[in-house]
Structures are given as structure tokens and as C-alpha cells.
Amino acid sequence: HRSIPLRQGADKRSRKLHSLLWLQRRRLNMRESLVIGGVCAVICSHLLLVxxxxxxxxxxxxxxxxxxxxxxxxxxxxxxxxxxxxxxRPLHQNWWPVTMSSAIDPSKPHSVELLGKKLVLWRCNGDDDDELSCLDDQCAHRFAPLSEGRVVSTSDGGNRKCLQCAYHGWEFSGAGTCTRIPQLASSASYKPERTEPVSSYPVREAAGMVWVWPDMNSADLAGSVxxxxxxxxxxxxxxxxxxxxxxxxxxxxxxxxxxxxxxxxxxxxxxxxxxxxxxxxxxxxxxxxxxxxxxxxxxxxxxxxxxxxxxxxxxxxxxxxxxxxxxxxxxxxxxxxxxxxxxxxxxxxxxxxxxxxxxxxxxxxxxxxxxxxxxxxxxxxxxxxxxxxxQISAMEKAMSGNDKDSEKASESERNMYKASILWKRGASALFGRRTKQPPAFPPHMGHMIAHSIxxxxxxxxxxxxxxxxxxxxxxxxxxxxxxxxxxxxxxxxxxxxxxxxxxxxxxxxxxxxxxxxxxxxxxxxxxxxxxxxxxxxxxxxxxxxxxxxx
Incomplete structure (x- = not known):
């Protein structure tokens, strides 16, 4: 815990708090000091031993x-x-994680690969829920990759989105149905049923990851697994x-x-x-x-x-x-x-x-x-x-209001609450000030440790x-x-x-x-x-x- 530095130029009060939290063992007994250090240092590490x-x-x-x-x-x-x-079960009749939810930019499609199959992920709903769609990564026209295309608004002006192929501008709904062919002289002459849809697959998000069921023919089974x-x-x-x-x-x-x-x-x-x-x-x-x-x-x-x-x-x-x-x-x-x-x-x-x-x-x-x-x-x-x-218990109590100010909170709980705030927002956040000071142990440091593994x-x-x-x-x-x-x-x-x-x-x-x-x-x-x-x-x-x- 002593190796975690404050940002250069931090104010004296922040430095004092940093010293109190990490170095003064009179206020934090040995075990609690180790607990707080560990909360920060192992956030994203595979095998880091704090x-x-x-x-x-x-x-x-x-x-x-x-x-x-x-x-x-x-x-x-x-x-x-x-x-x-x-x-x-056959491998294709399972849920598989394919990417982190945070990696999906709603403004563009994303290419992923699963079991040798190229897929494209994109958010097809403009609402807060940001519904995901997963399609085969090839246009129904001449098989260009849809992941090289763009996410555009539907022609009806609603909050739904469609996926536009970058090659000829064909557009597809979240279900894979072709909704527009720009080369047609009149939209009235277009009949979607005459165009083969792009295969669509069940997709869901959980635990910060995007999960795909890569078999369109067993969607009912996917709902029960x-x-x-x-x-x-x-x-x-x-x-x-x-x-x-x-x-x-x-x-x-x-x-x-x-x-x-x-x-x-x-x-x-x-x-x-x-x-x-x-x-x-x-x-x-x-x-x-x-x-x-x-x-x-x-x-x-x-x-x-x-x-x-x-x-x-x-x-x-x-x-x-x-x-x-x-x-x-x-x-x-x-x-x-x-x-x-x-x-x-x-x-x-x-x-x-x-x-x-x-x-x-x-x-x-x-x-x-x-x-x-x-x-x-x-x-x-x-x-x-x-x-x-x-760490989770401390954050749950903080979110529910049973935080460091609670008379019933033990010293251990109060220390863990301080650690969770320090980990998430930096030392000065404990004084109630809004600053841009980085967390004591930012997530990217955990990623660097995972890389070493x-x-x-x-x-x-x-x-x-x-x-x-x-x-x-x-x-x-x-x-x-x-x-x-x-x-x-x-x-x-x-x-x-x-x-x-x-x-x-x-x-x-x-x-x-x-x-x-x-x-x-x-x-x-x-x-x-x-x-x-x-x-x-x-x-x-x-x-x-x-x-x-x-």
C-alpha cells in the first residue's frame, strides 16, 4: 500500500489524508490496512497476491x-x-461471452469472432436500454462485412436504429431484415420478403459482458439456459x-x-x-x-x-x-x-x-x-x-446509506467504506469536494497487472x-x-x-x-x-x- 502515490501537486490536506489512510497504523490496525490495500490492488488481477x-x-x-x-x-x-x-450440448448451442459491454460504442458496429464465425454487434435502440443486435457479419447483397458499415436512424424518424452497409447502402433492422435498398427507383417497389435476411442471433448482457448464442435455430433453448x-x-x-x-x-x-x-x-x-x-x-x-x-x-x-x-x-x-x-x-x-x-x-x-x-x-x-x-x-x-x-459489502452499505456516518457501523466497516471511496474517486473525495483527482488505484492499473499474468x-x-x-x-x-x-x-x-x-x-x-x-x-x-x-x-x-x- 505504500507504493501507491498521490498525484503530483495534490494539496496538503489530501496528502495528510493519504498518509492517515495508508500509513498510520494507530488508526487502522494491521489487518484493516492490508484489507484496504488489497481492495485496490487486486481489482482486475488474475492472481495478484495482496x-x-x-x-x-x-x-x-x-x-x-x-x-x-x-x-x-x-x-x-x-x-x-x-x-x-x-x-x-453442441458447442454452438451455448452462451459465449464475446466482448465487454463497455467496448460497444453505440455510434458504430463492432466485429467479433466466435467459433470461426464472423459476427457484428450494434445497438439498435436509441433508448436508455440500448438494445443490442447480433448479425452475421456479411451483407445479404454481395457479402461485404457489415462491421465496416454505419449505424443510422430509421427513415420513420423514431428512436430505432438500422445498420447500413458501407458498400451499397443497404440497410438492416436489428432482426436482420433488409429495410431499404437505395438502388431501387421507388420504395414502393421494394418487398422485404424477396430479400434474404441476414442471420440474427440471441444476445444478452450480464456481468459487464456481451453474450451470444451462435445458433439462430435454437433460440427457444437459449432462453432456458x-x-x-x-x-x-x-x-x-x-x-x-x-x-x-x-x-x-x-x-x-x-x-x-x-x-x-x-x-x-x-x-x-x-x-x-x-x-x-x-x-x-x-x-x-x-x-x-x-x-x-x-x-x-x-x-x-x-x-x-x-x-x-x-x-x-x-x-x-x-x-x-x-x-x-x-x-x-x-x-x-x-x-x-x-x-x-x-x-x-x-x-x-x-x-x-x-x-x-x-x-x-x-x-x-x-x-x-x-x-x-x-x-x-x-x-x-x-x-x-x-x-x-x-469490498462489495462496503460498497453495498455505502449505497444503502449504512456508511461511515452510521453509529452502528463498526470500525472495520468505516475503514472499508473509506477504502471504497478512495479506490473509486481519489483521496480528496472523502472531504466532499468535487475534484478531478484520479482514484488511488485506477482500473487501468489493474489491467496492467492482468497483462503481466x-x-x-x-x-x-x-x-x-x-x-x-x-x-x-x-x-x-x-x-x-x-x-x-x-x-x-x-x-x-x-x-x-x-x-x-x-x-x-x-x-x-x-x-x-x-x-x-x-x-x-x-x-x-x-x-x-x-x-x-x-x-x-x-x-x-x-x-x-x-x-x-x-
Whole structure:
């Protein structure tokens, strides 16, 4: 927390408050100081370790005395049985996140790619609700990309918008119907039914992201399938946190991204020096796959949610085996209780990985919510949200009026309220003055930290694809003698199964987009391209663009 500077030229009173909030431990005891520092520093970080405030209300403990298995075969058999019983849907009959809501400029169309399909997003309603439309990114006339067109008002003068093709000016409604052809001599001679509409797809917004169902023929099914969003992330969204989420394009496919996201044991090596992670702390990471009843119990104790994970693994004795928890507990001020330390990782098909950790301190549970978008073979997009229970609770109380002035508010609650104001609006905001002083920890700083995480594995994951292709290898050739890889193996089995079902529907391209088949990774792809942050993130992120301009 001492490394967060005030803006140059800040007034003396602001500097004094900054010093009081961050440095005077007489007013903030050690634990609260760490909590406030953590609220700021981990807002959009995947794995940043501001250790002392990671905590959670303990769930039931699961069989830590069962010990480390030398092989994941038993767990694999159990998980295969569960996957086969439920049966995956074809990949195109699922909700997928494709972009951040904040990335959609209502004045123009936006191109996105999902499962090898080019799509165009645009806001077709001028009302405050800003209704979204998702169409195939090709005009019904001569197939020019509609994403190169423009959003214009309808001819009736209402608040509805239409999408105009930049090539010949054909116009389309939000449902994909052609509403105008300028080349016709008279509008009376135009009959919309004679023009093939552009395919339209179900679209919705939730948790700061835009979700698309890329199958126009199963729209009814789309309405009955819930999104994999946790109750904590829903609360985070309601207090305005999800709009600051992180999104980045990656130079490798969903097959490697999914493996990487569910893999805990790589953290101290790939992300050495991020937070307190250290490669010297590499150790066994014994995992136990939870049964369906155990997953239900965990979900209930954590506030429920719309769905159970397809599979979920718990780190056995997390206090001594989870790399993040181990790093967090090195802080002598933590006062961690190893008996209540918990770490789980779950996969919610088809696109969501969720971590829930606690190093043994009550009151501040947190999640790492990661979402995947398979763009095409060898290309994927990742989304990151990191909601903290303590931060969300403070902001909820502030919004409801139970803030720092409440006589019933505890010192902890008042401190968290101050932290939430400092995080959002800057130190001088606590004096009630309206200033342009930036927040103590602006969202773009969280995005920079997230970049350091994904930079850590980007190059070798791309090159892993090249090595496997050259040698004719698949994930079935992996050598996985320990239980630390059971989540990786479970993910790849699901992916193979879902791709197989998709191919049976005749959608080879969609299946290849998640498995990487028929795509050749390049060993000569420049490192600068693999680590490019501007094209893969900044150009599409309003938060970082504004920071860059400032």
C-alpha cells in the first residue's frame, strides 16, 4: 500500500489524508490496512497476491485425510461417468461471452469472432436500454462485412436504429431484415420478403459482458439456459465493479487456454514475482475431485448460483499446498488459521473457470472469475473479474446509506467504506469536494497487472501448440502422474466430447475452433506480436484508451 502515490501537486490536506489512510497504523490496525490495500490492488488481477485479506466463510471440510494419490485415474473415471451421463450440448448451442459491454460504442458496429464465425454487434435502440443486435457479419447483397458499415436512424424518424452497409447502402433492422435498398427507383417497389435476411442471433448482457448464442435455430433453448455467473459476481456487477473487467485476445486456442486456467500448479513458475509468487515455492498440489453432492453443498454455502460446475476440484490442505495461499500466509500480519484455509477450482461448461480461495482469515472471501471465448483455431479471448466479499459489502452499505456516518457501523466497516471511496474517486473525495483527482488505484492499473499474468504464459503456450503439431501429439500423450493435473484432464475430456457432438451436427469449423485441429501454430511468430498489448486489449478498452490519452 505504500507504493501507491498521490498525484503530483495534490494539496496538503489530501496528502495528510493519504498518509492517515495508508500509513498510520494507530488508526487502522494491521489487518484493516492490508484489507484496504488489497481492495485496490487486486481489482482486475488474475492472481495478484495482496495476501492478507483473502478469506472466506468456511465451508464443510472434505476428506483432507485421504492423502495424495499417485495417479488421477480414479478421479478421471468418476468425472468421465458424470460427463457421459449429462452429455454436452453442441458447442454452438451455448452462451459465449464475446466482448465487454463497455467496448460497444453505440455510434458504430463492432466485429467479433466466435467459433470461426464472423459476427457484428450494434445497438439498435436509441433508448436508455440500448438494445443490442447480433448479425452475421456479411451483407445479404454481395457479402461485404457489415462491421465496416454505419449505424443510422430509421427513415420513420423514431428512436430505432438500422445498420447500413458501407458498400451499397443497404440497410438492416436489428432482426436482420433488409429495410431499404437505395438502388431501387421507388420504395414502393421494394418487398422485404424477396430479400434474404441476414442471420440474427440471441444476445444478452450480464456481468459487464456481451453474450451470444451462435445458433439462430435454437433460440427457444437459449432462453432456458442460464449463464455461469456466481452470486458474488452478480453483486459485484450491481455495485458497478464488473464494468471494469479485463479482456484480452491471446495467440493460442481455447484448448490451451482452458488447460492453463484450471491448472493451479503452474502458478509459482509461470508467474514468478507476480505478487508474492515465487518459483522456489513450487511444491505438490494434491487435488480431490468433488462429487455432485459435495459440489451442491459448496454452492449452497457460498450463496448459490444459477448452475453447478461440471467439475470442481479442491486443493487438499490448501494452507500448505496451494501456491497462492502459501504465498499469502508468509505475511506475519495475516494471523491465518490453516484449518479453515480452502482453495477450489471449478469449470462451468462451456466457458467459465472459477477459483475460490481462503488462506485462513474470516470475512473477506474472493473469487477469480475467468471466461473464455474461442474465436477460431489458434485464437481465443479471455475475460477476468475478481470480486471481493469485503469490498462489495462496503460498497453495498455505502449505497444503502449504512456508511461511515452510521453509529452502528463498526470500525472495520468505516475503514472499508473509506477504502471504497478512495479506490473509486481519489483521496480528496472523502472531504466532499468535487475534484478531478484520479482514484488511488485506477482500473487501468489493474489491467496492467492482468497483462503481466497473461504475458507470463503466452509465448510458451503458443509454442506448445507448434511442438505438439510437429510431433503429432495430443493431450492423450501428456504424462500426468500426479493429481495436480486432474482438472486439466477433465477439461480436455469435456472439450473432446463437446467437439465430437458438434461435428456430428456438421459444424466442423466450430469444433476446430476449440480443439485447434486443422490449425498450424507457427514457431516463427514474433514475440512482439505474441506480447502485443495495444492491439489485443487497449484498442478495445475504453478504460485504458482514456488512460493512454490522459
Amino acid at each position: 495476501e492478507a485479506f483473502f478469506s472466506y466463510q468456511p465451508t464443510c471440510r472434505f476428506a483432507n485425510d485421504r492423502g495424495l494419490r499417485s495417479s488421477s485415474s480414479d478421479n478421471a473415471v468418476e468425472e468421465d461417468k458424470e460427463v457421459k451421463e449429462s452429455g454436452p 442460464s449463464l455461469p455467473i456466481s452470486s458474488l459476481l452478480e453483486r459485484f456487477d450491481k455495485v458497478g465493479g464488473a464494468k471494469n473487467g479485463f479482456m484480452r485476445d491471446l495467440p493460442y486456442g481455447m484448448e490451451f487456454l482452458g488447460e492453463n486456467l484450471v491448472d493451479i500448479s503452474h502458478l509459482p513458475f509461470s508467474h514468478h514475482s507476480v505478487g508474492a509468487l515465487n518459483r522456489n515455492d513450487g511444491r505438490p498440489v494434491p487435488l480431490k475431485m468433488l462429487s455432485e453432492s459435495e459440489r451442491e453443498e459448496v454452492s449452497t454455502k457460498r450463496g448459490g448460483g444459477s448452475r453447478l460446475p461440471l467439475f470442481q476440484a479442491e486443493v487438499i490442505d490448501a494452507a500448505n499446498h496451494d501456491p497462492e495461499v502459501v504465498a499469502a500466509r508468509k505475511n506475519p500480519a495475516l494471523q491465518s488459521d490453516p484449518d479453515i484455509a480452502v482453495s477450489t477450482v471449478g469449470f462451468f461448461d462451456p466457458c467459465h473457470v472459477r477459483y475460490h480461495r481462503n488462506p485462513g482469515v474470516l470475512g473477506s472471501s474472493y473469487e477469480i472469475n475467468l471466461f473464455m471465448c474461442p474465436k477460431s483455431g489458434g485464437e481465443s479471448r479471455v475475460f477476468l473479474h475478481t470480486p471481493f466479499e469485503s 497473461f504475458d507470463g504464459d503466452g509465448i510458451f503456450l503458443h509454442k506448445q501448440g507448434d511442438r505438439m503439431h510437429r510431433s503429432g501429439l495430443t493431450y492423450r500423450d501428456y504424462r500426468t502422474p500426479t493429481s495436480s493435473d486432474i482438472a486439466v484432464n477433465a477439461f480436455r475430456r469435456w472439450l473432446d466430447s463437446a467437439a465430437s457432438v458438434t461435428r456430428e451436427k456438421g459444424l466442423q469449423k466450430a469444433a476446430d475452433a476449440v480443439t485447434g485441429e486443422n490449425y498450424t501454430y507457427r514457431d516463427d511468430l514474433p514475440r512482439s506480436q505474441m506480447l502485443d498489448r495495444y492491439t489485443t486489449h487497449t484498442a478495445q478498452c475504453k478504460i485504458c484508451l482514456d488512460a493512454l490519452k490522459g
